[in-house]
Amino acid sequence: MRATPASGPSKTTEPGLEGDTETVAFGVYVHIPFCAHRCDYCDFATWTDRDHLIEAYVDACVTDVRRREATDGLAPADTVFFGGGTPSMIPAESLARILDAIPRTTAAEVSVECNPDSTSPEALDVLVGAGVNRVSFGVQSMRTHVLAILGRTHDPDNVIRAVDAARTAGIERINLDLIYGTPGETLQDWAATVEGVIELAPEHVSAYALTVEAGTPLGQDVTAGRKPAPDDDDQADKYTIVDDLLGDAGYRWYEISNWAKAGQECRHNLLYWQGGDYMAIGCAAHGKTGDRRWWNVRTPERYIAAIEAGRSAQADDEELNAAGRSDEALALALRLRWGTGIGGLDRAVVDELVAAGLLEMIDPERIGLTRAGRMLANEVTVRLQTR
Numbered sequence: 001m002r003a004t005p006a007s008g009p010s011k012t013t014e015p016g017l018e019g020d021t022e023t024v025a026f027g028v029y030v031h032i033p034f035c036a037h038r039c040d041y042c043d044f045a046t047w048t049d050r051d052h053l054i055e056a057y058v059d060a061c062v063t064d065v066r067r068r069e070a071t072d073g074l075a076p077a078d079t080v081f082f083g084g085g086t087p088s089m090i091p092a093e094s095l096a097r098i099l100d101a102i103p104r105t106t107a108a109e110v111s112v113e114c115n116p117d118s119t120s121p122e123a124l125d126v127l128v129g130a131g132v133n134r135v136s137f138g139v140q141s142m143r144t145h146v147l148a149i150l151g152r153t154h155d156p157d158n159v160i161r162a163v164d165a166a167r168t169a170g171i172e173r174i175n176l177d178l179i180y181g182t183p184g185e186t187l188q189d190w191a192a193t194v195e196g197v198i199e200l201a202p203e204h205v206s207a208y209a210l211t212v213e214a215g216t217p218l219g220q221d222v223t224a225g226r227k228p229a230p231d232d233d234d235q236a237d238k239y240t241i242v243d244d245l246l247g248d249a250g251y252r253w254y255e256i257s258n259w260a261k262a263g264q265e266c267r268h269n270l271l272y273w274q275g276g277d278y279m280a281i282g283c284a285a286h287g288k289t290g291d292r293r294w295w296n297v298r299t300p301e302r303y304i305a306a307i308e309a310g311r312s313a314q315a316d317d318e319e320l321n322a323a324g325r326s327d328e329a330l331a332l333a334l335r336l337r338w339g340t341g342i343g344g345l346d347r348a349v350v351d352e353l354v355a356a357g358l359l360e361m362i363d364p365e366r367i368g369l370t371r372a373g374r375m376l377a378n379e380v381t382v383r384l385q386t387r
Ligand SMILES: C[S@@+](CC[C@H](N)C(=O)[O-])C[C@H]1O[C@@H](n2cnc3c(N)ncnc32)[C@H](O)[C@@H]1O
Pocket: 041, 042, 043, 044, 083, 084, 085, 086, 087, 113, 114, 115, 116, 137, 138, 139, 140, 177, 178, 179, 208, 209, 210, 211, 212, 213
């Protein structure tokens, strides 16, 4: 299987805005499916009782990369992203071993998701030595009682120490992930969280509305009426707070849930949103090659077994047809600050959405979401997809 289009990686720059980040065409996502503890809201593919598999899993990831390179050739990656799960839970030397196997460009962005309480200065030194230059910490809240409701194991002091350690180790770009709308979180709690994060001066902030996933402890509590479901108005107020506070502090939104200092956007995530190709390494990881989407088997056991038996770990794939491709491209482009061209859209619907204050003309040929539109992005997208 080829990892990139026959022409190889191409670079594009989004039009229209000053200082835009150059985006890339090929990335590698590595999934690390281990956590020390399962947070009450999380339904990601991760396990808390499989630490005995870690070294076999790392070996399998390395073998998978090498085999793909030997059989199909791997273009040098412009971005590598270790996501989880908790990549900082496995030995930093093991992450470095996987990273070493991945061919990459000299200026590649290499990100690792870390939990604030499983990130040591020693591990960060090893990661920086291996080429990691971006770290994303799962902060979620700077209020102790909110962290407790989310079932997190860290406290705000862990966050301050972890960010300090990352800076000392020489990590160039730090992202802090936040969640808003947790039951029991007041508007003041949320503002204090955002202000606390701004004080730490990260280059990038992601803020996600809490999603209640069925089957999680939080989902069960909400279904049983023990905890209230997140409230749309409360989440809208909190979106306004984070957008205002970050905007005042010099961060600009570039995707509905993501803000960055100029030029500090996450290149790996931009690659997803702008239709670039990416290779998936590890269980439950998803890849994209041209119009084909594919994904690996879900569990670490099945991933290790497939790779050790010399088989592909791919579970399935799907090819998008032309309508699916254009719907997806529209949905992804609309989420971004750069918006989308109006060619091919129903002009009457565009005008209606502009009049409703949900879309704005970025220039005579392009539309983008207003802040009100960002809060109703799915509805706006569906209206525009109805041709
Ligand atoms: C899968 S986690 C991996 C990072 C790391 N394990 C951590 O939690 O610190 C990536 C991010 O997804 C977000 N996330 C996970 N589940 C969510 C949910 N149900 N609602 C909103 N955000 C969620 C959190 O902000 C989290 O930092």
